[in-house]
Amino acid sequence: MLYLAASCIALLFGPLFYRYFSSGSGLQKGLDGFIFVSLGGLVLIHILPELLEHGGFVTLLFVILGLWGPTASERIFHRYSEITHNITLSLGIIGLLLHTITDGGAMVLSQQQGNSPLLALGVILHRLPVGLAIWWLLKPQVGARWAGIVLVAMMGLTAVGYFAGEQLLHQLSIENTVYLQAFVTGSILHVVLHQPHGEHTTDKQGKYQYQAGIGSLLGLGLLAILLLMDTGSQAHEHHEHSHGVEQFVSWLLTISPVLLLSYLFATLRFKLGLQPQHQNLGLRWLQRLAGPEALIITLALLGPWFALYQIIGLAVIAGLLTWNKTSLTDPHLQLPESAWRFGFAHLVDRSAPWIILSLILANLIGHPSVPLENPALQVLILLLVFIPMRFCNLGAAILALALFYSGWNQVAVAFSLLAAPVINIAQLKLMTWKQGLMLGGVLVSAFIVADLIPLTSDYVLVLPESINILGLAIISLLFGASLLRLGPRKFLSRMVTNLKPEHHHDHKQSHGHSHHHH
Template identity: 75%
Template sequence: MLYLIASCIALLFGPLFYRYFSSGSGLQKGLDGFIFVSLGGLVLIHILPELLQHGGFITLFFVLLGVWGPTASEKLFHRYSNITHNITLTLGIGGLLLHTMTDGGAMVLAQQEGNSTLLALGVIMHRLPVGVAIWWLLKPQVGTRWASIVLAAMMLLTAVGYFAGEQLLTQLSLENTVYLQAFVTGSILHVVLHQPHGHQQEDKLGKYQYQAGIGSLLGLGLLALLLLMDTGGHEHAHHNHGPEQFLSWLLTISPVLLASYVIATTRFALGLRPSHQSLALRWLQRLAGPEALLVTLLLLGPWFAVYQLFGLLAIGVLMTVTQVEITDPHPSQPNSALRFGFGQLVDRSAPWIILSLVLANLIGHPSVPLENPALQVFILLLVFLPMRFCNLGTVILALALAYSGWSQIAVAFTLLAAPVLSIGQLKLMNWKQGLMLGVILLAGLMVADQVALSSTTTLILPDTVNMIGLVAITLLFGASLLRLGPRQFLSRLMINIKSAPHDHTKAHDHGHHHSHAKAHNSEHNHQHK
């Protein structure tokens, strides 16, 4: 009953915060950052793995349907008249009203023995932006009275779903409603990713990014607290995924990741920089760092490190000899080595590292039937093409997949393909270059299939050192969140998809700058795209 009351109260915050959302104050950005991180983290780290356990791989399809379905509908009806807009709005409000019944049922499921209360918490938290969305959509068009009636109807239908759920527990069990809950989970993610007030407050100058960063850090703290409480309070039958595994991965990689940032700082100070005149050395930095090789050596073992070294060397030689430019270059470069290693590089790599851990936590889930190495490689190919993994994100993904029990072929393919096999990079290559790259990757797969690449952790550190490393990495990533705000922080993951058609221009500008830099070597520290 407490969940039901809390969910109704959360809806009432919509009218209370409406004036702040519409005024463009820093409170809007702070609250947005808080919901974005805490709710998005709950869904990706805890709720989705639990749904995967009961529903398998097809669960992801329903999640994606919930995420992108509303967006597709909006684009479909956007070009028509205001009448169509009003019809669409009415249908959308009707869908939200029906959706609230599912919310009530989900809160009942959370109260069953063996189920986590985090699902109910996720439902309650996402009601806040939903309440704001209802008020923002309806009040300007139909007035306060009708907006209030809709909110009251949402609360009533939530109660109907809640009490009907108690009568129909067997029909509403997680096994029977897993796909419906996956769709609801996708809808929650849609609300998180596309805040309803987003086009009202674009904040193009970044005036409120600091407030957004503060909100995201508070959300991160709440997320960590809830997940630690859940980990400590439950003994799950599945210890190889979920929050326990996620925390274990973070503890393992943090000290080595910290050391890799130190190496990056050192090589920058010694002159190995993204603006180096040598295309070969620029490719070395893109593919391996070389700090990424350290992570492979210490956490995946020497065999994988040697395999990665020779594989990336072959790719680097091909790209250098055939004069292939690098997609998505560093737009600028700081003068300070410390600002590069612990600032710019953290800003660029942190989103990819987090994405790699989340991806491995989902597609590496034991309930997802991806035991066939060929199928694993195909799934990874679908992941790599629309993105452009950085070298640190690459090795973290390979490491997490190895820990999840994926085949050595998939792990080896990740090490070689992730930093180079993307649509944006392929657009900068002709068909002969692409064919030669494919031959190298195919040869790498054949070697990985024939040679045993045992995965062994070369370096095992004490728990105290791991915890210190985790605190340090958390502070670095938290500082990046504070500088950029959560949406700009994660927008780097989408840059390559949106700007892929323009990568030729980027490469041209980048190449022109390097030719200019040969004549003006002292200007390197002021490089621009």
């Protein structure tokens, strides 16, 4: 009963926090940052892998439908966009209501013999962003009364889940409602991404990004606590192939020190004159495709054969694009004078969102319950990911690495290394058909080579745990500083500008985003 009461009280913090935070625009931006990161992160790292485990690959299709369906229908039916948005909002709320029943059940389970009480604590803590999000989404749209009714309903349903016993829980179990939950999860992501009442606070100068950054760091802190608890409770269950939180944390630990080395290398090459605005087009292409700091990640963590393959492949692609005089999309604007600022601020701002996205993507599409053994199918899925987005070279290397760790075929890993930084709509628009076909020919030849020659190697850098933890701490500080500088929406805007069509709720809130694609 104590857990039940605590989980209901946690929901009530939502209106209290909201009332305090919505008094000023800066605080409201902080609240936006907190919900954006905590709720978005909870869905991507915690809820989605669990849904995938039960529903397999089809789950992702339902999530995409929930995420992009409302945007597509708003574009088709301009006149009814408000109705569409309200339906999406309602779906998201219904999904959160359904989820509360399983929360109630989870708290009962946590009290059973052999189960960890951390599970109940995790449920209680994740109600904080949920309660806040309900109020943040509903109060500006339908007023305090309806928002209050939804919160009371959530408390009632938590109690139902807590007392109803296993019969009802079985009916509403993940196995029985996995696709509905996946669709609703997509709806929640849609609502979080599209900030439903952005028009109330215009922030054209981006002067509240610092507050948004602080809010997002607090959201990250809460997310970290929840994920660590989840890892603790999973440790009790001894998952054979835990592909959720533990996997994510272990990847972060492995990658962090090498990533620091890459940023250091980027600082050094900037100092020596190899800069993004170099006169030589070939050298500009080399920087775009390889860095060359991305090669350090490949060499250290995938081994020398993958690195050699990447060097030769990218050199051929750079040569072809230089010979064709193909210009680069998204040039670096406003370069800092200091090499240190370039390596550890400018480059972090540009690469951090892609690195995080790459890890989340690999954690989802590399999931063991997503059966994609066929290399051609793996490459096709990656192609669908790369075309709308403009990966940076560090993000591409991290994605390749994470897919390799997930047991994907080396052809798909090689495809990520070569194609991710160059196969995207923004870049392809700057090429003629002939140039595009030549690039396609080079890539196909490279995949045939990757299929014929074994690229795996035992010469992979393994660092002591203490170095990994220190590396992760420093990377967290660098990424945190980037979040503070930009605020969460601008931090992700390079990806979202490619993904997110102009949304009718966002017109007055452009944050001064640059229109180039990253």
